[in-house]
Amino acid sequence: MSHVEHTTLDPLGADESRALLMTAEIGRLAFTDEHGPTVEPFGFALEGPHVVIAVGARSGARAAVGQAVAFQVDELDLVHRTGWSVVAVGTLHRADPETSARPEPWPGGDDERALLVVRVERLSGRRLRRDPRRAEPSASR
Amino acid sequence: MSHVEHTTLDPLGADESRALLMTAEIGRLAFTDEHGPTVEPFGFALEGPHVVIAVGARSGARAAVGQAVAFQVDELDLVHRTGWSVVAVGTLHRADPETSARPEPWPGGDDERALLVVRVERLSGRRLRRDPRRAEPSASR
Numbered sequence: 001m002s003h004v005e006h007t008t009l010d011p012l013g014a015d016e017s018r019a020l021l022m023t024a025e026i027g028r029l030a031f032t033d034e035h036g037p038t039v040e041p042f043g044f045a046l047e048g049p050h051v052v053i054a055v056g057a058r059s060g061a062r063a064a065v066g067q068a069v070a071f072q073v074d075e076l077d078l079v080h081r082t083g084w085s086v087v088a089v090g091t092l093h094r095a096d097p098e099t100s101a102r103p104e105p106w107p108g109g110d111d112e113r114a115l116l117v118v119r120v121e122r123l124s125g126r127r128l129r130r131d132p133r134r135a136e137p138s139a140s141r
Numbered sequence: 142m143s144h145v146e147h148t149t150l151d152p153l154g155a156d157e158s159r160a161l162l163m164t165a166e167i168g169r170l171a172f173t174d175e176h177g178p179t180v181e182p183f184g185f186a187l188e189g190p191h192v193v194i195a196v197g198a199r200s201g202a203r204a205a206v207g208q209a210v211a212f213q214v215d216e217l218d219l220v221h222r223t224g225w226s227v228v229a230v231g232t233l234h235r236a237d238p239e240t241s242a243r244p245e246p247w248p249g250g251d252d253e254r255a256l257l258v259v260r261v262e263r264l265s266g267r268r269l270r271r272d273p274r275r276a277e278p279s280a281s282r
Contacts, residue, residue: 030171072180
């Protein structure tokens with residue numbers, strides 16, 4: 001392939017990962033349902049370090065309470081080949097009924113919602129950037 | 142909340158899910174690494190019903206060969222509250238060295254790539270749409 005882009009994936013620290021997580025509106029929850037692994041998009045709110053989602057009655061995520069899950073957010077620019085991805089890993093719990101977190105009820109789909117919380121134990125991320133040193137054409141090759 | 146949107150989540154059949162999968166450029170692979178569940182975005186290509194991705198040397202997905210994984214694609218319109226999400230579930234294998242699939246090497250990040258394939262056993266999806274009947278204001282409430 002003559003047009004392979006030269007890009008670099010930089011790991012992100014927890015502080016930067018958290019700052020990026022705060023900018024996102026939608027994330028994707030990876031969990032296991034009766035058919036195996038699956039992923040569903042959700043709106044979310046942060047409550048301290050934890051991720052609160054509003055889950056409809058028909059979402060398989062309701063049955064995932066107690067599981068170790070991953071909640072991933074990203075911003076990807078396919079044209080410029082830049083972007084970032086952040087993953088929060090923790091156990092899924094029912095939210096404290098007293099929670100003040102008000103996650104966007106997205107995707108919607110029904111009215112009966114349960115608030116669930118990912119109690120985040122590990123936050124990590126990666127940023128993709130173009131590497132200018134390597135992107136320069138080399139006449140010697 | 143006074144501005145709850147009335148939306149409907151419709152399940153999608155395998156044919157429609159596959160047609161939508163073909164329109165996507167990037168998907169997100171949910172697998173388990175040494176830290177637990179995680180999600181990574183990848184470019185992909187389809188080979189028959191299966192999903193082929195190009196995985197860099199530092200991706201944890203290399204160690205997920207043999208796992209049941211989920212590959213999810215979506216298109217979400219947060220403003221109009223519409224969109225869809227499709228999930229392909231299957232076992233992750235090394236791709237046949239003879240494969241003609243040429244997945245976009247995204248996210249990039251290094252040059253040494255392995256082609257992996259999700260041998261899809263189950264394809265499902267959901268479409269979110271606004272429900273006009275329920276979105277009309279009701280003066281009687």
